[in-house]
Amino acid sequence: MIIRTLAILILVAAILGGSGYFAYEYFLKPAKLDIQEKKMPQPTPPPDPSIAAFEALKPHLGQETPEAQAAFEGFLNAYPASPMAPAARAAIGKINAARILSTEISPEKTAYSVVSGDSLVKIAAKHKSGAELIYRANRLATINLKIGQVLVIPKLATSLVVDRAANTVTLLNGGAFVREYPLKSLKLPPSAAKGTVETKVTDKIAMNGTVRAAFGTKDFEGSERSVILGIPGVMLRGTPPAAADSTLPPMPSGIVLDPAEAEEIFVLTTKGTPVTIK
Numbered sequence: 001m002i003i004r005t006l007a008i009l010i011l012v013a014a015i016l017g018g019s020g021y022f023a024y025e026y027f028l029k030p031a032k033l034d035i036q037e038k039k040m041p042q043p044t045p046p047p048d049p050s051i052a053a054f055e056a057l058k059p060h061l062g063q064e065t066p067e068a069q070a071a072f073e074g075f076l077n078a079y080p081a082s083p084m085a086p087a088a089r090a091a092i093g094k095i096n097a098a099r100i101l102s103t104e105i106s107p108e109k110t111a112y113s114v115v116s117g118d119s120l121v122k123i124a125a126k127h128k129s130g131a132e133l134i135y136r137a138n139r140l141a142t143i144n145l146k147i148g149q150v151l152v153i154p155k156l157a158t159s160l161v162v163d164r165a166a167n168t169v170t171l172l173n174g175g176a177f178v179r180e181y182p183l184k185s186l187k188l189p190p191s192a193a194k195g196t197v198e199t200k201v202t203d204k205i206a207m208n209g210t211v212r213a214a215f216g217t218k219d220f221e222g223s224e225r226s227v228i229l230g231i232p233g234v235m236l237r238g239t240p241p242a243a244a245d246s247t248l249p250p251m252p253s254g255i256v257l258d259p260a261e262a263e264e265i266f267v268l269t270t271k272g273t274p275v276t277i278k
Contacts, residue, residue, distance in 0.1 A: 093179030
């Protein structure tokens with residue numbers, strides 16, 4: 001009887017021991033290993049090669065040469081998802097804008113010789129351009145022209161893309177990238193807050209205080225520039241200036257950028273310029 005009882009106890013112990021072994025091997029041991037792995041220091045990820053590649057391009061920053069542009073474009077082709085891609089696009093944008101607003105002769109510009117009775121406004125209308133664009137591209141010191149004076153007139157077919165997700169405005173010329181501008185604020189009405197919206201520039205206004213200023217007048221210099229879109233109440237403008245006590249006013253509705261960048265878009269667009277909001 002005692003021997004039989006001992007045999008039963010040994011069998012039960014063997015069964016329980018086997019169960020414990022399997023429980024340990026299949027449940028407790030993996031959990032223990034997971035805890036140990038979490039405590040172990042994780043390997044350092046390899047350095048992003050695009051960071052070093054962009055560092056090598058830093059001597060080109062601030063340059064406005066074809067070589068600098070080619071270098072940054074090559075970087076974007078090689079590393080389109082790099083964290084330095086926005087900086088590369090910014091560098092390309094500055095070069096593109098500088099080339100448009102320069103006296104450089106190129107296939108994208110027309111040479112024009114001033115004749116009697118000409119003015120910048122008349123020349124702009126004749127070439128479906130902008131008077132201020134011609135003024136800036138030729139680095140003029142005055143709006144007064146001389147007969148025989150040769151002007152370069154940029155041939156532009158610009159369009160704008162407002163990207164809600166990226167919080168940017170992109171300027172295109174003939175569908176090609178010119179420059180990307182970061183938004184300071186974007187407040188759109190419900191009709192333009194979702195989906196893709198196609199509109200256009202319906203007007204451009206320069207305001208000096210409460211007075212609308214025309215190009216060439218004394219009030220135009222230092223005026224606040226706004227690009228009016230075909231969506232009621234929506235304009236593209238610069239951030240409003242601070243109050244006399246340095247208090248910053250609230251951001252207005254519409255598409256708000258850095259004042260200098262809003263002014264550049266003002267110069268490089270015309271009435272009818274297509275605008276896509278996506």
